[in-house]
Amino acid sequence: MAIRLKKTDVVIVGLGAAGGIAALPLARAGLDVIGLEAGPWLNVRDFPSDEIRNDIRAWMSRNKFNKELPTHRLNASQTAGPPAIAIPMVNAVGGSSIHYGMESWRLTPFNFKTRSRTVQRYGAGALPPNSTVADWPISYAELEPYYDKVEYEIGVSGRAGNIRGKLDPRGNVLEGPRARAYPNPPLRRTGWTELMADTARRLGWKPYPGPASILSRTYRGQPACEYCGHCTFNGCHVNAKGSTFLNAIPHARKTKKLTVVTLARVTQVVVDRNGRATGVRYVRGSQEYFQPASVVMLGAYLYENVRLMLLSKSAAYPNGLSNNHGQVGKNYISHMYGGVDGVFPGRKLNRFGGPGAQRTSSDMWTDDQFDHTGLGFVGGGILDARMEAKPIGTGRTAPPNGPRWGAEWKEWLHKNANSIGGVGVQMESLPYEDNFLDLDPVAKDQYGQPVLRVTFDLHDQEKKRYEFLQEKSEQWVQEAGAAETWTTFPAFPIAVNSHAYGGARMGNDPETSVVDKWGMSHEVPNLAILGGAVFPTSGNKNPTQTIQALAWRTAKHVAKRFTSIVE
């Protein structure tokens, strides 16, 4: 029998990158907030520089995420099975903001209006007929103040390229205008980042130090990065990362309005006869609880948010929470990655060490920065030359025209391991009618609940965009001095991704979207949805900072309109 707890103003499901940020404006507005987190608190001692534990075994995902992996199929005629690649999420206070690569970017003005800007310049025929690509119901300018709040809360390190229209070529001159500079200067520059910056300048590609939510200097009492080289898929052993368990969550707790409940696994959002959410059920240990709340906010990662909605069936929502228009799970997008590595013969590049976010970036081939006439695709991709080569990752390297094992390979690796450098690319991917999420009819998690099923494949535009951006990556690496180059990541549909979008997208029309422009459900008046699930389009940048800006904006809206939302 579930224990019924005392009612709270807001219950947040998941205290990660999104829920952790949302807690702060809610608590500061004086609302009582309960944050339910499936994982425990972690600290510096949980973050060893251990590639096997972090990158390969995903220690921080072991108790939940790894046991409820979504299944994958390429199309609706197939039976889904385990995904070929799954990029894991963290279950802990702070969530995946503990272990992510910390590349902390804004989307550009174009990204909010991909459909209309494309149609305007190239005509409607430039978009594939089965793509459901839509403009966001908000603009970059509407989100800018929240990007700014997030950057100062988590302490982003970077160089502004456009402050209120004033351009600075040391930063990203192709970014949207910002109100002010980053709170911290860029991460330390290295031999490799400067070699690639000089090369990009020679090519006219406007390079800049990519922004990172890692402290380049002491900030509000938090220490600076030590450049240890085991950052991605790990937490920080000196607390220099902008993870929410180090900033927004403790700041919210200081108000005494946020209560954090760890090891609480939410199983259902409960609604009344009128279709209003009344709270959530969760399990802690072997005990079930019901937490009543005036507002329910879903802050888990996209897969769990969507799964929880589909699992929360009721008389008011027989096909799942907020799914009476059949839109939950639709418009799914997963980022596409590519990359080119090369050998710089005889050079010591010394790319071991540093976070991957210690990098040189170029926006030259993003969005609509170049003429797409005749290319057969819209949008583009962001190019990055990164640090943080790791030993096992390096050990997996083999040249394209040589053996992958044996004496000859070993000799090649020994000679070249410290001479390998490259460029990574991540690309816009469009939403399509036939890419979607639903519940798997067969596969279950450790508690007997269905896992999510991902139906997802690459389309023609994605393949063309990939080929185009691979050529640009190769050009950059070759111009920098690489003798031999190869593809590091093939054109491949990553079903389970840390850059996943859609499933509960934002829009003005309930027939084609799940939440309104504030992130509130069209159907359940007191349900807010956070995270990548609400993005109508992906853009090409890492999603976290946009997720956090939207979370702040949704929380602010809930606080401001609390009386009318709860009636």
Add this chain to the structure above:
Amino acid sequence: MDTTERRGWSRRDLLRRAGVAGVVATLPAGVAISPAAAALEREQRETFTSTEAATVDAIVARLIPSEGSGAGAAEARVGRYIDLALNGELRSLQGFYSANLAALDEYATSMHGAAFSALPATKQDAVLAALETNMAAGFVPSSSAFFETIREHAIQGMFGDPYYGGNANFAGWDLISYPGIKLHLPAADQRLEATVQPVHKSTYDFAIFRPGGSDHGD
């Protein structure tokens, strides 16, 4: 079963497997054999039978041979990494390994007349090449799947933290010029053409990551 067999890997076995170069000769100059390596004779396998262990050692010794520059899988004790992992994190792959190691010996015997570990290196390489290109029958789900799995595990054992039983004496990290774990990395280490001296440290050499340790690196 005599005591040598029960102990698993004897030092003599290791030296024999390492071939003419031998363990000591392939260690980088100035590196002492660590207590872990010296303790070889006190260790036992956790997962593999003696035959399976011999086969795995023979496979990884061809994937990352001891010949040429730097040490190989034998000196780095990659087989031990796989043995330990299969009794821990990779427990679900125990059946996969036993079935395919048996299939490998059957295939080797049918093609070359002897179990894999008893074949000369050139024939072992031919067998592994057949697995890699999925030309060998009798494997589950396929010979290339088994090849890719053991190659990946060999790389993990060679280049992962020595805590897990491989990368003995930092042989894997020395092979690729990875200096070892530094919790604070100076700017000089990130300059082009800088020669970075190896520190030969595991992440668990730092008190912060050890039981009862402090919250700060040392």
